[in-house]
Amino acid sequence: MVRTMPSLRALFTVRRVRPTPPTTGLPPDGDVLLDAPDDRLGPALVAAALGDHEPAAKLLATTRDAAEWENRDRYTARLATFAHSRGEWLAQWLATSPGDPDARLVEAELAVRRAWQSPTRAERLRELSPLVDAAVAADPADPVPWRLALDHARGAHTGAAVFEARWEQAVRRSPHHYGCHVAALKYLSAPWHGSHGACFDFAEQAADDAPAGSLVQALPARAALAQLLSGDAAGAVPEARIDAAAERAVALSAVYPVGDPWPAEVRNKLAYVLIERGRRTEALEQFGRIGRYATSFPWASVSDDPLARFLEARDAVRSCAPAAVPRFGRAGHGRAHGHYA
Incomplete structure (x- = not known):
């Protein structure tokens, strides 16, 4: 059975098409996309929509190997957002490669995001400490898990000393x-x-x-x-x-x-x-x-x-x-x- 490739635009929010005067120099309303991915992330999201985690895995591995920390942070956040509602591809990735530092990072990002939405946020975040620690330990050179650890510490009310210690670790890896x-x-x-x-x-x-x-x-x-x-x-x-x-x-x-x-x-x-x-x-x-x-x-x-x-x-x-x-x-x-x- 041939699976139909979903339209990339269909994965993102596009609403309210209204005519835009051509003399403004601004793109028409119908051309504006909300949170549109770049050319590297887009194919990974399309593949994830089909249940294939490999492009996402390759993308994050590339950012890690090349120390593209800003891209890595953005892509991790976007992949976790996508997995929030369509997570089968992430579950498959974790089942296939449970020790993959990139899979563990996305897993921890998703878990922290979900905990932040809970009425018992601080308690749930504290329960996630081992998961965040595992993401940090998976790659000692990566600052992105430390960004996640900072967000986790703030929401879990772990105290100024803990936050400052994590901040020092983060900027040591990427000032x-x-x-x-x-x-x-x-x-x-x-x-x-x-x-x-x-x-x-x-x-x-x-x-x-x-x-x-x-x-x-x-x-x-x-x-x-x-x-x-x-x-x-x-x-x-x-x-x-x-x-x-x-x-x-x-x-x-x-x-x-x-x-x-x-x-x-x-x-x-x-x-x-x-x-x-x-x-x-x-x-x-x-x-x-x-x-x-x-x-x-x-x-x-x-x-x-x-x-x-x-x-x-x-x-x-x-x-x-x-x-x-x-x-x-x-x-x-x-x-x-x-x-x-």
Whole structure:
């Protein structure tokens, strides 16, 4: 029996096709995809949909062998997200190669994600400690399991000493790993164990230390986004500091080609921050650079339909006078997204 290859586009969310004026330079709404994979991840997801884990295994093995830690982190997260609802391929992978460090990493990522959704999150996460430890031990050089360990420690309330020890292990393996820095930024956020000021201090220092072109250069903009999403004026940093964070992210965005999927989430977050700051022209430029690569985060934080919210925001900055561009609702009106946001 011949199995039909599923359409790659069918694996991702595409909603609400509306005509887009051709003179805008922006892709039509129907061409915009939510969380579209790159050319390496896409075939692995299609194969997984057919129950074949081999392309995913080869992809993650390649990133591990080549020390492509940023790609490895992204691909692990996306594969775990896919396995959340379609996990037969992962079960087969684990049954076939139970000691595979890549399979164990995806398994641990998926388990932690599921535990975060539980009403008894901290308790369930603590029960997963052996699984996370096994993923860490599977490859001593890999920083990605340590990013997972940081997320695990935050949710399990293991204490500052444990978190700091894991942070030291993470940066020892990759000093400028973006995922580990995001995990630390969340730990320092106002809803967890820090404040808006602590987030900015950490993010700005990390960006100062990071090489040109590193995604860590956009970490201050992520701190700005966290403050804007919180709607919390207590301990808020000055607006000039938010604008400076946006400027740094604008400079980073300019380094990458238009329509490049690699910085897509950074650009989506930056567009959100620029809209909140009333910087319509610069937000429109970022939407042009985003092209068709919409990402769930940050739009899922303010809407249960992130793609629709992305398109609405894009329409607003394209067609409205600056004063008429609507601001967003605050956190809690949508759903948490990303690495256990």
